[in-house]
Amino acid sequence: MINILMSGCNGKMGQVISRMAAESEDLMIAAGYDKYTKINNTYPVFDDLEKCDVKVDVIIDFSNPDALDGLLSYSVKNKTPLIVATTGLSPNQVNKLREVSEAIPVFFSANMSLGVNLLMDLVKKAAKVLEYNFDIEIIEKHHNQKIDAPSGTALAIADEINSALSEKQEYVYDRHSRRKKRSKKEIGIHAVRGGTIVGEHSVVFAGTDEIIEINHIATSKEIFATGALSAARFLYNKKPGFYNMNDLISETN
Ligand SMILES: NC(=O)C1=CN([C@@H]2O[C@H](COP(=O)(O)OP(=O)(O)OC[C@H]3O[C@@H](n4cnc5c(N)ncnc54)[C@H](OP(=O)(O)O)[C@@H]3O)[C@@H](O)[C@H]2O)C=CC1
Numbered sequence: 001m002i003n004i005l006m007s008g009c010n011g012k013m014g015q016v017i018s019r020m021a022a023e024s025e026d027l028m029i030a031a032g033y034d035k036y037t038k039i040n041n042t043y044p045v046f047d048d049l050e051k052c053d054v055k056v057d058v059i060i061d062f063s064n065p066d067a068l069d070g071l072l073s074y075s076v077k078n079k080t081p082l083i084v085a086t087t088g089l090s091p092n093q094v095n096k097l098r099e100v101s102e103a104i105p106v107f108f109s110a111n112m113s114l115g116v117n118l119l120m121d122l123v124k125k126a127a128k129v130l131e132y133n134f135d136i137e138i139i140e141k142h143h144n145q146k147i148d149a150p151s152g153t154a155l156a157i158a159d160e161i162n163s164a165l166s167e168k169q170e171y172v173y174d175r176h177s178r179r180k181k182r183s184k185k186e187i188g189i190h191a192v193r194g195g196t197i198v199g200e201h202s203v204v205f206a207g208t209d210e211i212i213e214i215n216h217i218a219t220s221k222e223i224f225a226t227g228a229l230s231a232a233r234f235l236y237n238k239k240p241g242f243y244n245m246n247d248l249i250s251e252t253n
């Protein structure tokens, strides 16, 4: 049995993962971490990781960037593998994750779904072929409870595209403050927020008289939970290192 500490356990993703782990035979949520302790969880919940006296094998984090420092201290002190799915981390926080991965296994992905990770591969290929004649714009849509914008996935897609191009593109976030034509050296990134949209990402390659659009639509949060639980199985007993969905997909296929 792999014992998990669920960080952000009272939140939307924390609750979906708790339900799915309870249905699995090899994983269980042994403890939770959140801002508030809640009475109807089936495991103990801590509002301070220093107080956590439950032995766990892996941490899954779907919470808030403010939680990261505490999680890093706890993981390093207890040599506990750490999965970070929280988005909106600063570049400095991502660097800290990389540093810590020299001592413990760290898994970091802005999107735990298989489909989005395939989309990243497809858009990289498209970007290479269309590099000189097409403008690239990314549009993401999420529910009205989402705090960060643009989504971590939209930024990760833009980074993947940039890694495939011979010249780095500048990211332009909506255009209300710009009074000039679009340059050839930019990737536009746009966020829509409303209702209960689970998560949609669309990459538009707009050329002269033709448009190619590559889309991913998440219709449930379970797809991210499935990915997070697979990441827990993957990271348990791994050597220190900085892992992502590509490592998980290559190992399991
Ligand atoms: N990588 C992926 O595949 C996915 C990533 N995400 C990301 O996961 C994160 C959580 O998403 P979601 O579950 O929808 O959000 P929720 O707001 O529903 O849940 C987050 C939980 O974390 C708690 N929390 C906030 N700050 C802290 C803190 N400093 N320490 C401990 N707990 C804290 C919140 O408490 P309170 O509500 O009281 O503030 C809440 O209970 C987001 O960053 C989101 O973008 C989401 C889905 C997929």
Ligand SMILES: O=C(O)C1=N[C@H](C(=O)O)C[C@H](O)C1
Binding pocket: 087, 110, 111, 142, 146, 150, 151, 152, 153, 154, 198, 199, 200
């Ligand atoms: O907040 C969410 O809900 C989601 N956040 C992630 C992101 O910011 O990319 C992934 C997913 O789209 C759902």
